[in-house]
Amino acid sequence: MTNGASSQILMKDSSLTTTDRGMYVALIYALVAERLSAFYEYHQWLTIAQGASLCSEWLSRTKRSMPNDVRKHLSEMSDQLARQIAEPISREAGLYIAHEMMESLDPNYQSDISKSIIVECEQILDSKPLDQYYVQPKVSRKL
DSSP states (O other): OOOTTGGGOOOOSTTSOHHHHHHHHHHHHHHHHHHHHHHHHHSSOOOHHHHHHHHHHHHHTTTOOOOHHHHHHHHHHHHHHHHHHHTTSOHHHHHHHHHHHHHTTSTTOOOHHHHHHHHHHHHHHHHSOOGGGOOOOOOOOOO
16 A cells, blocks of 8 residues: 555645645555456445454554544445445456556556546545544643
8 A cells, every 4th residue: 555645735724734634545555456446346335344454454553543433434434435446347447446546555546537536535535524533632721
């Protein structure tokens, strides 16, 4: 998974840092790629739990973690987007899109398809914010 394009995303949610936002967009993108690949190869969709597990696996490679609720929320968003992409297109077009997305997980590979889907990932993240999963820490000052 890469966050090459997504690392340049401007913050739109005040509770997220630019790095968090880029990571969330990248995770949604990678999950959409995995979902489409599984759908076109095996004719079945990954479950929300499977998507959340994939997030956990990917994050653990960089010694990161994320609460399960957040991973499930990202998984749900990726499921919605993957189904929106797959619904109106032929199997051949879907295979091509899935292939392009998987290839573009390599930061050295860029495509117009991947760029447009990154924008869709940003939009779905903006439409379903993660605010409910963040508690602002209370700052206490001693006088």
